[in-house]
Amino acid sequence: MTRNLTLGIYLPGKTALHCLDPRTKIAGASGLILLLILTNNYAAYASFAAFTIALILAAKIPLRFALKGLRPMLPFLAIMWVFQLLFQKPPGAAVIFSWGIINITDAGLHIGTLMSIRVLLLFLVTTILTLTTSTVELTDGAEALLRPLQKIGLPAQELALTMVITLRFVPTLAEEAEKIIKAQTARGVDFGRGNFIRRTFQLFPVLLPLFINAFKRADELITAMESRCYTGGAGRTKMKVLRMGRSDYLAWVVFAVFAAIQVVLMIKVGRPY
Amino acid sequence: MLKPLVEFRNVFFSYQSASAKPVEALRGISLQIGQGEFISIIGQNGSGKSTLARHFNGLLTPTSGEVLVAGLSTATSDRKQLLEIRKRVGMVFQNPDNQLISSIVEEDVAFGPENLGLPPREIRKRVNHALAALNMFKYRRELICHLSEGQKQLVAIAGALAMKPDCIVLDEPTAQLDPGSRKQVLESLKRLNREEGIAIVFITHLMSEAVNFDRVVVMDRGEIKMDGPPGEVFSQVELLEEAGLDIPVATRLAAELRERGYPVAPGTLHVEELVNSLCQLRSST
Numbered sequence: 001m002t003r004n005l006t007l008g009i010y011l012p013g014k015t016a017l018h019c020l021d022p023r024t025k026i027a028g029a030s031g032l033i034l035l036l037i038l039t040n041n042y043a044a045y046a047s048f049a050a051f052t053i054a055l056i057l058a059a060k061i062p063l064r065f066a067l068k069g070l071r072p073m074l075p076f077l078a079i080m081w082v083f084q085l086l087f088q089k090p091p092g093a094a095v096i097f098s099w100g101i102i103n104i105t106d107a108g109l110h111i112g113t114l115m116s117i118r119v120l121l122l123f124l125v126t127t128i129l130t131l132t133t134s135t136v137e138l139t140d141g142a143e144a145l146l147r148p149l150q151k152i153g154l155p156a157q158e159l160a161l162t163m164v165i166t167l168r169f170v171p172t173l174a175e176e177a178e179k180i181i182k183a184q185t186a187r188g189v190d191f192g193r194g195n196f197i198r199r200t201f202q203l204f205p206v207l208l209p210l211f212i213n214a215f216k217r218a219d220e221l222i223t224a225m226e227s228r229c230y231t232g233g234a235g236r237t238k239m240k241v242l243r244m245g246r247s248d249y250l251a252w253v254v255f256a257v258f259a260a261i262q263v264v265l266m267i268k269v270g271r272p273y
Numbered sequence: 274m275l276k277p278l279v280e281f282r283n284v285f286f287s288y289q290s291a292s293a294k295p296v297e298a299l300r301g302i303s304l305q306i307g308q309g310e311f312i313s314i315i316g317q318n319g320s321g322k323s324t325l326a327r328h329f330n331g332l333l334t335p336t337s338g339e340v341l342v343a344g345l346s347t348a349t350s351d352r353k354q355l356l357e358i359r360k361r362v363g364m365v366f367q368n369p370d371n372q373l374i375s376s377i378v379e380e381d382v383a384f385g386p387e388n389l390g391l392p393p394r395e396i397r398k399r400v401n402h403a404l405a406a407l408n409m410f411k412y413r414r415e416l417i418c419h420l421s422e423g424q425k426q427l428v429a430i431a432g433a434l435a436m437k438p439d440c441i442v443l444d445e446p447t448a449q450l451d452p453g454s455r456k457q458v459l460e461s462l463k464r465l466n467r468e469e470g471i472a473i474v475f476i477t478h479l480m481s482e483a484v485n486f487d488r489v490v491v492m493d494r495g496e497i498k499m500d501g502p503p504g505e506v507f508s509q510v511e512l513l514e515e516a517g518l519d520i521p522v523a524t525r526l527a528a529e530l531r532e533r534g535y536p537v538a539p540g541t542l543h544v545e546e547l548v549n550s551l552c553q554l555r556s557s558t
Contacts, residue, residue: 161374164376217370224366224372224374228363228364228384229436235390236387237392239400
């Protein structure tokens, strides 16, 4: 399953989308997600899908690669769709299929389908963001966007640093987990055998040393950070300063026009049930 | 003599614990380290050398006695004074994986200067300079996880260097490295010392590493047993053995030969050295 996972992978590139300020991209993606949540009809979703595909092409992401990432989602979506179909019965909805105790309404069909499309597009938008933005840019952007909230007590810098450290230690801990698994296998633990419960219990001898070591690492890391004059977020500066350029302003105009179109489509066409 | 950069004045330190009785790790340490010195502190496990290292920048403070960095006491509740001390004394630890903060080389080196609140251009300048000084400039955009252990340790040293310290203390920085990387780290430190004039305090349990330094301090059970140039320190084999250090075969042989009246160079550490002095002996007789 992880082979098909495209979310969270970064594809380095030099396209206009790659070069946008991360703040523009994060805010833009958030705006698009908000639009998606509000969207209520097929025409608006079609327009949204067209815009998403345009973004994918603009970022020179192979279309097939982006769509491949959707594959692991399909089983979940199918289950969700069936549930909506079976249980969505708003008052006044017309029953279109009836068999025993099962009653399917037209509203249920529409809600299930619209929701599936919404989730797929949501996933695509987030994938475009992570495919075109490195994790470092993402944290820098998020920190800059959250900084105004520091006034009301949100520790934006500390959150960003936590994120930086998390990303830094993912490969380190993954490597360590692999080592432990090999060591335990050599001592006769048979991983990946047996039923679900058994396989869960097999993880304990891996997780336990991993956790203990993680605490030890954290202890050493904080000593190293203190030695490097870390005293919390206040008074820190950044080597890299984010700057909005012309392409960012252009992106904002494009977004505004697109959002206007979507709002018009939502209001004029209305929901289909 | 130059004004000492770091001065230990009769420092005692014990680890307090609620259950057991306190463990005395340092017992009356007095030590002066001058500007631009190139020192190795050597001792076996439990000799107190790591505890000593943590006193250099106030990570630990003496139970009694005092540690002065450029005249400033490390036992202070004044944040500014502590920051000033940590700016002057950089610290590098054993495991590079547990001291690097960012996933990208240059971002990590920038961490210290960023904490000092320097302007972005100054940070960039320092980061580039520090990476260049350690021959790591071409890796500046590389992911930390793609580097070898030795390269990671060089990044950690660059991180300390970017603070523009007067002194860098390294607590067994080569313990987890392969021989090639060890040599690379040692050579880089020597270059920093010679070219940038930064005092280096290198903590190790290996005589083969300590011999590369201008001054060697031998620690045992919380006390300083010997302090002097490597040639002088390493010729006193009995004292070294008492301190629990592994004596290289060549050194032991040289010492025994000297005892029997053969003028072999004192403080011989490497087999080649011994062979050379033996050959000279033979050609002169």
